[in-house]
Amino acid sequence: MNSTKTLKFLEEGDFAQNFPEVVSFLLKDHEAMRDLMDKVNSSRLVPSVIFKHFKNLEALVKSHMAAEEAALVNPLKHHPKFKDEALESYEEHRIHEHIFFGIRKLKAKDRKLAQMKIYCEMLEHHLKEEEHDLFPQYKAYFARSSKRKAGKKFIRVRLKTAKPKSRIGALGR
Ligand SMILES: [Fe+2]
Ligand SMILES: [Fe+2]
Numbered sequence: 001m002n003s004t005k006t007l008k009f010l011e012e013g014d015f016a017q018n019f020p021e022v023v024s025f026l027l028k029d030h031e032a033m034r035d036l037m038d039k040v041n042s043s044r045l046v047p048s049v050i051f052k053h054f055k056n057l058e059a060l061v062k063s064h065m066a067a068e069e070a071a072l073v074n075p076l077k078h079h080p081k082f083k084d085e086a087l088e089s090y091e092e093h094r095i096h097e098h099i100f101f102g103i104r105k106l107k108a109k110d111r112k113l114a115q116m117k118i119y120c121e122m123l124e125h126h127l128k129e130e131e132h133d134l135f136p137q138y139k140a141y142f143a144r145s146s147k148r149k150a151g152k153k154f155i156r157v158r159l160k161t162a163k164p165k166s167r168i169g170a171l172g173r
Contacts, residue, residue, distance in 0.1 A: 022071050022150035023135050025158075025170035029064045030127045032169030033057060037120040047109055054116045056165045058100050061123065063161040064169070065093045071154035072138065081141065085134045092126050 039045060039053040069090065076086035099119050106112045139147070158171055 019148045020151050021139075021144065021147035022154050023139055023147065025151055025154050026064075026068060026072070026135065027131070028172070029060065029158075029169035030131065032172065033060060033064070033123065033127065036060065037123065040116055040120050047113055050113060050116065054103075057120075057123075059163040060166040060169065061096060062100075063158055063163070063166045065096065066161045067154045067157035067170075069093065070157045071150040072134075075150075076138070082134070082138070085137070089126075089130060089134060096123070096126070 036053050036057040040050055040057060042050070045053075073086045073089050073093075076082035077090065079086070096119075099115075099122070103112060103115050103119065106115065142150075155170065162171055
C-alpha cells in the first residue's frame with residue numbers, strides 16, 4: 001500500500017473495518033530491512049554503494065523503531081503479560097541508536113564496513129526475536145479492533161518520521 005492510499009484510509013475513518021493490523025505493517029518493514037541488509041552484506045558492491053544502503057537502512061530502522069514503540073512497545077511496557085518482552089525491545093532499540101552513532105563517528109572505511117556487517121547480524125537477531133516471541137503472542141492476545149488501531153498509529157508515526165528513502169516496507173507498495 002502506498003502512503004497516499006494509506007492516508008486515504010486514515011482520513012476515511014473506516015479503518016475499523018478495513019485498516020490492516022499492526023503486525024502486517026511491522027513485518028513489511030522487517031522485510032524491507034532484510035533487503036537492505038542483503039545489500040550491505042553483498043560482496044559484489046563497492047564500499048561507497050554499501051555506505052549508501054546502510055544510510056537508508058539506518059533511516060528505515062529509526063523510523064520503524066519510533067513507530068513500533070508508539071504503536072506496540074510503549075503501550076505494552078506496563079502490561080503484565082508483555083512487559084518483559086516490551087522492555088527488552090525498547091532497550092534494544094536504544095542500543096541500536098548507540099551503534100549507529102558509533103559507526104557514523106568512525107573514520108576508517110574498513111572498520112566502518114566491518115561494523116556495519118556486524119550490526120546487520122544484531123538487527124537480524126532483533127527482528128527474529130520480535131517475530132518469534134512478541135508478535136505471535138500479541139496477535140493471539142489482542143482483539144482485531146485494537147490491532148487495527150495500533151496499525152493506524154504505526155502508519156501515522158512512520159509517515160511523520162520517514163525520510164524519502166524510508167518510504168518503503170510498511171509505506172511501500
Ligand atoms: Fe524492534
Ligand atoms: Fe521491529
